[in-house]
Structures are given as C-alpha cells and as structure tokens.
Amino acid sequence: MDAKLKPSTLVDIFFEVVERDQPRVMLYERNSEWHSISSSSLYRRVMGVVQALRCHGVGRGDCVAILAENRPEWAIADFAILLLGGITVPIYTTLTSDQISFLLTHSGARTAFVSTAAQLEKLRSTQPESFIETIIMMDEVTDSDVLSMSALMDSGPQQRVPELDSLANAIVPDDVATIIYTSGTTGVPKGAMLTHGNIASNLAVSLDEFDFRYNYDLAVSFLPLSHITARHVDFAELYRGVTIAYCPFIEDMPRLLQRLRPTVFVAVPRVYEKIFNQVQRGVATGFKRKVYEWALSTGREHLDEVVTGKRPPSFSWKLADRLVFSKVLNALGGRVRIFISGGAPLGKELAEWYAQIGVFIHEGYGLTETSPVIAVNSPRARRLGTVGRPLSNVEVRIADDGELLVRGPSVFKGYWNMPEETAAAFDGNWFKTGDIANLDAEGFLSITDRKKDLIKTSGGKFIAPQPIENALKSNRFISEAAVLGDRRRFPAVIIVPAFSALEDWAANNGISFDSRQDLVENAKVQALYEGIVEQINRNLARFERIKKFLVIPEELTIENGTLTPTLKLRRRHVEARYRQQIEKLYADAAVRNSTPAA
Numbered sequence: 001m002d003a004k005l006k007p008s009t010l011v012d013i014f015f016e017v018v019e020r021d022q023p024r025v026m027l028y029e030r031n032s033e034w035h036s037i038s039s040s041s042l043y044r045r046v047m048g049v050v051q052a053l054r055c056h057g058v059g060r061g062d063c064v065a066i067l068a069e070n071r072p073e074w075a076i077a078d079f080a081i082l083l084l085g086g087i088t089v090p091i092y093t094t095l096t097s098d099q100i101s102f103l104l105t106h107s108g109a110r111t112a113f114v115s116t117a118a119q120l121e122k123l124r125s126t127q128p129e130s131f132i133e134t135i136i137m138m139d140e141v142t143d144s145d146v147l148s149m150s151a152l153m154d155s156g157p158q159q160r161v162p163e164l165d166s167l168a169n170a171i172v173p174d175d176v177a178t179i180i181y182t183s184g185t186t187g188v189p190k191g192a193m194l195t196h197g198n199i200a201s202n203l204a205v206s207l208d209e210f211d212f213r214y215n216y217d218l219a220v221s222f223l224p225l226s227h228i229t230a231r232h233v234d235f236a237e238l239y240r241g242v243t244i245a246y247c248p249f250i251e252d253m254p255r256l257l258q259r260l261r262p263t264v265f266v267a268v269p270r271v272y273e274k275i276f277n278q279v280q281r282g283v284a285t286g287f288k289r290k291v292y293e294w295a296l297s298t299g300r301e302h303l304d305e306v307v308t309g310k311r312p313p314s315f316s317w318k319l320a321d322r323l324v325f326s327k328v329l330n331a332l333g334g335r336v337r338i339f340i341s342g343g344a345p346l347g348k349e350l351a352e353w354y355a356q357i358g359v360f361i362h363e364g365y366g367l368t369e370t371s372p373v374i375a376v377n378s379p380r381a382r383r384l385g386t387v388g389r390p391l392s393n394v395e396v397r398i399a400d401d402g403e404l405l406v407r408g409p410s411v412f413k414g415y416w417n418m419p420e421e422t423a424a425a426f427d428g429n430w431f432k433t434g435d436i437a438n439l440d441a442e443g444f445l446s447i448t449d450r451k452k453d454l455i456k457t458s459g460g461k462f463i464a465p466q467p468i469e470n471a472l473k474s475n476r477f478i479s480e481a482a483v484l485g486d487r488r489r490f491p492a493v494i495i496v497p498a499f500s501a502l503e504d505w506a507a508n509n510g511i512s513f514d515s516r517q518d519l520v521e522n523a524k525v526q527a528l529y530e531g532i533v534e535q536i537n538r539n540l541a542r543f544e545r546i547k548k549f550l551v552i553p554e555e556l557t558i559e560n561g562t563l564t565p566t567l568k569l570r571r572r573h574v575e576a577r578y579r580q581q582i583e584k585l586y587a588d589a590a591v592r593n594s595t596p597a598a
Contacts (some may be wrong), residue, residue, distance in 0.1 A: 007189065008200055010235065013200070013238065014079050014082070018039050018043040020039055023038050043160070046076050046080050046156070047156045049154075049156075050080045052112065052152040053081070056111065061086070062086045063109040064086050064112065065090075065107070066078065066089070066226075068114060068138060069224075070221050071138065071248050074115075074225050074246075075244075076508070077108060078225075078231075083168035087176050088178040089107045092565040093102055093224075097125040101125075103191075104180050105126075105131070108131060110132060111134040112132050116139050171196060172196070176193045177196045179193055180192050191269065192369050195413055197409060198413070201408075203232060203239065205373075206232070206376065208392075209380065217241075217263045218262045219237050222250055222267075223267065224565060227368075233340070257332050257333045261334060262333055265332055266342070268344055269345065269350065270567040272341060273473060276474075279482035280476030281476065281498070281504065283503065291324065292294065299325070303352070306356075317358075325394065327586070329359070340361070342363070342366070342373075345387075348470065362376060362378060362379070363376070363387050364377070364387065367433060368412075370411055370412070373394075374433075375391065375396075383444045386444040386445055386446045387444075387445050389448055394407075397430060403436060403451055404437035407431060435451065436454065436475065448466070449465060450466075454484060455483065455485045457491070458488060458489050463544050465483035469493075469569075472495070477497060477502055478498060480494055482544070482556075490545075490548075494550050494578060495550065495552070520553045529551050537589075556569070
C-alpha cells in the first residue's frame with residue numbers, strides 16, 4: 001500500500017514492509033555474527049510459516065501462542081498468525097508452567113511457538129491440561145513431534161502467492177488480532193482483545209508525532225514483545241523502515257548498544273533509572289563529583305532550551321557536554337537521536353535529570369486496553385512532568401473522583417471470555433483507565449497514580465505513593481521504594497538499596513559486613529537512609545511525610561514475585577512478602593507513642 005495512506009489492519013503494515021526493496025528489515029546475532037533479513041526474505045519466511053499453520057488447521061479466529069524471547073522468529077510467527085486471521089497470544093518467558101497453563105487453557109490455543117528447549121519443557125508440562133496439539137520450535141529441533149520453524153521458513157515461496165495474499169487481504173479492522181493477558185499487580189490475568197483496527201489506528205496517529213527515517217534509523221528490540229508497548233513500537237518501526245536488531249536477553253543490551261549504535265532507544269523507566277544509577281555511582285566522590293555537579297548546574301540553566309528541542313549554544317554547555325553528558329550517550333552507542341519511555345511512569349525528577357544532560361525523553365502513556373498509546377510528549381509538543389497531549393483520535397475526560405476516562409478507535413474490544421469484567425471496565429462508552437490524572441489548560445496530561453494504589457490513612461487522608469517513590473529513587477543510594485500506609489496512622493516506606501553504590505559508600509566509610517543483611521542493619525547505613533527520608537519529607541505535606549522506613553537486603557525481581565514481567569512494582573506482593581517486618585515497624589511506633597514521658 002501507499003505509505004502515505006493510513007494502515008487499517010496489521011496486514012497492511014506487513015505488505016507495506018515486504019513490497020519495498022529494503023535490504024535490512026531485521027538484524028539478529030547467531031554464533032557471534034550478525035545477519036540481516038531483507039523485505040523479500042521476510043515475505044518468504046512468513047509465508048512458509050503461513051502455509052504450515054494452514055496445513056495444521058489454523059484459521060480465522062484461532063488462538064496461537066508465542067512463548068519466546070525477542071528474536072526475528074517472534075515477529076515472523078506473529079505476522080504469519082495475523083495473515084491467516086488467527087489471534088496471537090503472547091506469553092512471557094518468565095512465567096511458570098502453572099501460569100502458562102492457565103493462559104493456554106483460558107485462550108483455548110491449540111498451536112504454540114516456543115523458542116528454546118527450556119521453554120519447550122515448560123510448555124510440555126502444561127499438557128494434558130492445555131489444548132496444545134502443534135508445537136513449532138525456533139531453536140534446533142530434536143523431538144520428532146515438534147516442527148522446526150527454521151525448516152518452515154526455508155520452505156517459503158520464492159515468489160508472491162496470490163492465493164495467500166488474497167487470504168490475508170480479507171482481514172478487516174474489526175477482526176481480533178491478539179489477546180494480551182495483563183500481567184497485573186493483583187488478581188487473575190485478564191485477556192485484553194485488541195483488534196487489527198485498534199492497533200493500526202493507534203499506530204497511524206502515533207507515527208505522525210515522530211520523524212523516523214527510512215533505511216537510516218536503527219533500533220534494538222529488547223523490551224519483551226509479549227507486552228503491547230514493545231510490539232506497538234516494533235510495528236511502527238517496521239512500517240516506517242527502521243531496521244530492528246533483536247536482543248533476546250536484556251543482559252546483552254549494553255554490548256549490543258555499543259556494537260550496533262542505534263539511533264532510536266525505547267525503554268521502560270526502570271532501564272532509564274539503571275543508567276542514572278550507574279552514572280551516579282561513577283561520580284560518587286572527589287574531583288569527578290565536582291565536575292559532574294558543575295555540569296548538572298549548567299544543564300539546569302539551559303533546561304528550557306533542551307525541553308523545546310534546541311541545542312544550547314553557550315560555551316559552558318558545550319564544555320559540560322564534552323566532559324560529562326556525551327559520556328552517558330556514548331554508553332548507548334553515541335548515535336541515539338530519539339529517546340522514548342513507556343510502560344510505566346517515568347517520574348519528573350528522572351525526566352529532569354535527563355533533560356539537564358541534554359536528553360529529552362519522549363514519555364508516552366497508555367494501557368494494554370488502549371493499544372496502548374493515549375498520550376505522548378512528542379517533538380512538536382512536550383512538557384516535563386507530563387505524559388504529553390492525548391493523541392488526536394483519542395478523547396479523554398476526568399471523572400468526578402479524578403479517574404481518567406478514555407474513548408476512541410484504539411480502545412479494546414473487551415476481555416476474552418470475561419463479560420462481567422468487560423462491563424466493569426466501562427462507564428457507558430468510556431473506558432475506565434484506573435489512573436488518577438490531571439489535564440492542564442494547554443491539554444497536557446499528568447498521571448498522579450493508580451487509583452487502586454492510592455493510600456487512605458486511618459485519619460482519612462489520601463496519599464499518592466508514586467510521586468514519593470520517584471523522589472526517593474532519584475537518590476543514588478535507592479534502587480526501588482514502596483510506600484505503605486493504607487488504613488494506617490501514617491505512611492512508611494520499604495527501601496531497596498542501590499547495592500553497588502551502598503557497598504562503595506560502606507567501604508569508604510570503614511563499614512565491614514559479611515552479608516547484605518549485616519550491611520542494611522548497620523547503624524551508619526540506617527542513619528544514611530534516615531537522612532534521605534528526612535530530605536524528601538521537607539517537600540511533602542505533613543500527612544504525607546514518611547514516619548518509618550525499612551531497608552531490605554534483597555532486590556525486587558520478577559522471580560520473587562515483587563515485579564511484573566514489565567518491571568512494574570507489585571505493591572500488594574511486596575507488602576505480603578514483608579508483612580512480618582511491616583507489622584513490627586508499625587507496632588514499634590505504637591509502643592513508643594504510648595509510652596509515657598519520664
């Protein structure tokens with residue numbers, strides 16, 4: 001199709017990609033060597049898989065699961081499913097066998113793609129509870145009852161196949177394209193049904209906001225494709241001719257950034273926080289610290305210029321850029337010109353820090369149910385501390401209780417086989433986002449917190465925890481924070497140290513320890529965090545101030561259940577994991593408050 005026309009289905013996007021002569025649509029690494037996939041090769045590979053799926057009974061409306069890390073085969077499998085009118089059911093590779101079994105059973109998927117032997121083993125353990133009959137494996141196959149995806153791709157047609165093209169072109173915008181199970185911070189996963197029209201309409205308007213350059217821009221795909229944000233970005237980049245290099249494991253990302261030197265960088269806030277913490281640790285003391293603080297002060301003086309997209313012309317800013325700022329960008333390959341953040345709130349403090357070093361992060365906001373983008377800080381309209389203006393085809397309204405309501409063509413069809421949950425998600429024809437928001441006079445949207453995360457103290461005061469947590473995480477000694485206090489007399493906080501920075505600090509202050517437990521219990525360490533909390537409290541209302549804190553000796557991770565697969569805080573799980581320590585925290589405070597003065 002003509003690239004100037006708006007795509008109405010994801011099939012339109014596929015044909016736009018394969019009908020042009022692009023030599024490097026995708027890049028992947030194998031045996032330490034990089035290989036490329038051209039537009040014509042992509043067609044052949046996808047159609048080879050289409051033919052196999054068709055032979056195994058996959059047709060319009062059938063659910064097909066993908067259990068794999070980021071790799072070209074993920075996108076190829078996805079396109080093959082979509083071209084047949086099937087429904088892609090992405091599954092995070094970090095899920096357990098029991099969790100995978102639930103998703104397979106609930107969706108009714110009978111065919112599944114898996115990446116590795118480890119994922120195959122997890123899939124097999126779900127049988128016979130799940131309905132899986134056909135398994136296609138991306139790595140080398142040794143089992144006779146498993147199909148080789150490599151062989152299927154190699155068997156694809158060398159020329160266009162009119163019959164398959166016609167089959168694909170019969171897909172209409174209202175056809176369901178994917179069921180994405182929201183990992184959720186609580187409760188049973190819900191499968192959000194997104195149609196071709198939902199995603200394509202959101203994609204088309206989102207693309208109007210950014211100047212991706214055909215056959216020049218390069219992006220590294222490392223956010224899990226099981227999440228709508230990563231998948232949306234990949235569709236957009238493919239449509240605009242951005243070359244995508246796939247990174248299956250996030251620990252490989254720093255090496256790949258140096259090797260590939262991308263021009264587009266899309267990440268969740270957690271990744272931007274880690275970069276910030278690494279910089280803070282590298283300039284912790286001495287002369288480096290003084291130069292760093294001078295550079296930041298110079299950046300603050302030119303903040304307005306950076307926010308408006310200008311490069312400050314002053315000699316002091318250029319010197320600060322040469323001595324400090326450029327080194328941060330060089331760690332990302334040195335060529336990134338577009339920075340995007342999504343999937344969770346970035347935090348104003350973190351956004352301002354990046355702006356001070358000359359990087360404006362285009363923060364977007366959305367949900368799985370909205371395909372996903374609702375608003376974005378674009379190059380044409382951006383404001384720090386907000387998530388930008390709503391897309392032109394998205395209507396927003398603030399309810400009486402502060403909740404953001406949304407409607408438009410990108411709002412999902414409903415939850416798969418969950419009619420009651422679907423009805424509860426809407427107020428008339430407005431989708432209830434569950435987020436508390438503000439809309440300023442110029443149309444910029446700010447998200448305060450999740451409605452369900454708002455803390456109501458026993459005194460009746462409401463506290464939004466995320467702004468406090470973001471302020472705490474802007475300190476180089478804090479990796480993660482979880483504010484507590486619902487139905488309690490006062491708020492408290494669980495603090496996860498940035499252990500590398502803390503251990504360096506401990507060594508410089510003569511503190512010896514045998515374990516992280518010893519470290520966090522040390523009196524000097526406790527005093528350090530008490531000082532940080534006191535500093536944050538100065539900018540809080542009296543009822544918001546943190547009265548007690550708990551420093552824990554372990555990271556929050558996906559594996560221990562305290563983070564979602566997209567690295568969001570699972571507040572209720574954190575509270576459950578440390579319930580005993582939390583109860584002691586509040587009990588000790590109650591005892592002290594009830595003890596009569598001598």
